[in-house]
Amino acid sequence: MSVxxxxxxxxxxxxxxxxxxxxxxxVEVVGEASDVESAVLGLRAxxxxxxLLDVHLPGGGGRxxxxxxxxxxPALLFLALSVSDAAEDVIAVIRAGARGYVTKTISSDDLAAxxxxxxxxxxxxxxxxxxxxxxxxxxxxxxxxxxxxxxQLTTREREVMRLIARGYxxxxxxxxxTLSVKTxxxxxxxxxxxxxxxxxxxxxxxxxxxxxx
Amino acid sequence: MSVxxxxxxxxxxxxxxxxxxxxxxxVEVVGEASDVESAVLGLRAxxxxxxLLDVHLPGGGGRxxxxxxxxxxPALLFLALSVSDAAEDVIAVIRAGARGYVTKTISSDDLAAxxxxxxxxxxxxxxxxxxxxxxxxxxxxxxxxxxxxxxQLTTREREVMRLIARGYxxxxxxxxxTLSVKTxxxxxxxxxxxxxxxxxxxxxxxxxxxxxx
DNA sequence: CGGCCAATCGGGGATGTCCCTGATCCAGCC
DNA sequence: GGCTGGATCAGGGACATCCCCGATTGGCCG
Numbered sequence: 500m501s502v503x504x505x506x507x508x509x510x511x512x513x514x515x516x517x518x519x520x521x522x523x524x525x526v527e528v529v530g531e532a533s534d535v536e537s538a539v540l541g542l543r544a545x546x547x548x549x550x551l552l553d554v555h556l557p558g559g560g561g562r563x564x565x566x567x568x569x570x571x572x573p574a575l576l577f578l579a580l581s582v583s584d585a586a587e588d589v590i591a592v593i594r595a596g597a598r599g600y601v602t603k604t605i606s607s608d609d610l611a612a613x614x615x616x617x618x619x620x621x622x623x624x625x626x627x628x629x630x631x632x633x634x635x636x637x638x639x640x641x642x643x644x645x646x647x648x649x650x651q652l653t654t655r656e657r658e659v660m661r662l663i664a665r666g667y668x669x670x671x672x673x674x675x676x677t678l679s680v681k682t683x684x685x686x687x688x689x690x691x692x693x694x695x696x697x698x699x700x701x702x703x704x705x706x707x708x709x710x711x712x
Numbered sequence: 713m714s715v716x717x718x719x720x721x722x723x724x725x726x727x728x729x730x731x732x733x734x735x736x737x738x739v740e741v742v743g744e745a746s747d748v749e750s751a752v753l754g755l756r757a758x759x760x761x762x763x764l765l766d767v768h769l770p771g772g773g774g775r776x777x778x779x780x781x782x783x784x785x786p787a788l789l790f791l792a793l794s795v796s797d798a799a800e801d802v803i804a805v806i807r808a809g810a811r812g813y814v815t816k817t818i819s820s821d822d823l824a825a826x827x828x829x830x831x832x833x834x835x836x837x838x839x840x841x842x843x844x845x846x847x848x849x850x851x852x853x854x855x856x857x858x859x860x861x862x863x864q865l866t867t868r869e870r871e872v873m874r875l876i877a878r879g880y881x882x883x884x885x886x887x888x889x890t891l892s893v894k895t896x897x898x899x900x901x902x903x904x905x906x907x908x909x910x911x912x913x914x915x916x917x918x919x920x921x922x923x924x925x
Numbered sequence: 926c927g928g929c930c931a932a933t934c935g936g937g938g939a940t941g942t943c944c945c946t947g948a949t950c951c952a953g954c955c
Numbered sequence: 956g957g958c959t960g961g962a963t964c965a966g967g968g969a970c971a972t973c974c975c976c977g978a979t980t981g982g983c984c985g
Contacts, residue, residue: 511727511795511816512730512820514724514726514816515730516729516730516731516733516734517729517731517733519733520730521725582768603724603726604724604725605726607729653962654961655963666913666914666916668940668942669942670941678963678964679963679964680941680964681963682963684944685962688943688945691943698942698943699942699943703879866931866932868931881971882971882972883970891934892935893934895933897972897973897974898934899932901975904973910973
């Protein structure tokens with residue numbers, strides 16, 4: 500069994516050095532990059548089996564790399580890597596086609612095992628994430644808080660509201676939730692009307708005041 | 713000149729490995745830890761000059777380590793290290809006694825230089841952070857910050873930038889400053905280009921982090 | 926004087942935002 | 956079966972945002 504050929508994408512030079520140093524024998528690092536553009540160029544020029552992909556990346560985030568490459572190289576396997584264990588980050592990157600998601604607290608042994616398993620076709624998740632990942636793909640959203648204002652909103656409207664408050668465009672939200680832009684517009688209108696607000700900027704402030712983001 | 717004796721505190725094993733691997737000759741790593749408790753124990757048992765301290769740490773955060781140790785070992789120098797460049801994080805850890813703050817996007821050369829400078833008594837900050845850190849501690853003089861990013865902006869651009877970050881539309885800003893909408897557009901474009909941002913939403917976040925609103 | 930730059934304004938165009946009307950599908954309820 | 960409400964989508968329009976191109980004025984400096 501040969502070691503997996505891996506491409507590293509992470510904007511932290513120190514972290515990339517750690518991966519090379521700790522996984523030296525367990526994987527073969529065929530290239531690395533620190534932003535979206537150089538990642539795409541590097542992936543085109545090399546032939547890795549697994550891409551270790553940081554989620555937070557200058558130039559568009561890890562999803563940008565994923566979406567660009569999966570069209571031209573569908574066989575490429577992505578293992579997402581992040582400091583964040585937020586459900587949205589996980590779900591978004593999995594929806595975009597990643598075959599696994601681990602946090603940066605992972606040990607070198609576990610990371611080597613995760614890379615190998617992804618190379619062999621498995622999906623891999625950090626233990627803490629496994630639960631709600633399955634939850635998100637086969638169940639209804641977890642319990643919501645009971646805020647009199649928030650209660651007026653349907654669950655779908657609440658999802659859209661959070662993304663709006665974070666500055667995502669309608670188009671981005673549509674892609675993220677697998678909806679049409681028009682449906683997003685409908686939900687946004689409903690949210691603004693129910694909360695008696697008049698723009699996404701006011702909504703951002705409203706959500707920030709309530710610590711919803 | 714001997715190399716600095718360094719103690720690493722970071723919950724990412726991979727990152728610690730990166731530091732050891734990249735800074736191998738420039739520093740002497742006398743110990744490391746991945747959480748608050750073992751950091752305190754390790755620091756008592758060793759004699760480092762500089763502690764490289766992650767801000768987000770299981771068991772109470774980097775501040776917990778700082779506050780525990782500065783009582784029993786006041787001469788210990790702390791260089792805070794974080795993925796975050798948010799003003800709150802920086803200010804809190806500096807208040808607690810850290811002598812510097814760098815983000816994890818730092819290169820190995822810069823990190824080695826930063827550690828040595830802290831060992832020699834300097835305070836070190838990532839370029840992007842230097843401005844508002846000084847601002848936050850230099851007290852009342854509302855002198856414009858010496859932020860390299862902010863300095864690129866002309867006075868008029870700064871006025872427009874503040875209003876944009878507060879959510880005013882171009883039309884409202886034009887009326888308020890007695891300008892044409894087109895002039896406002898010009899200024900906004902210049903601000904976004906100079907700060908390398910791509911939308912008013914990002915600008916809002918940028919300004920909020922820097923306490924400019 | 927000639928060059929540079931901050932500040933001001935315009936045309937035109939590509940998107941993004943927000944609202945209006947109207948439509949279909951499905952689930953629960955009386 | 957009829958009714959209601961949640962979720963989905965479409966067309967069209969008004970306006971906002973952001974970019975490209977351009978222009979003029981005034982001040983400062985070598």
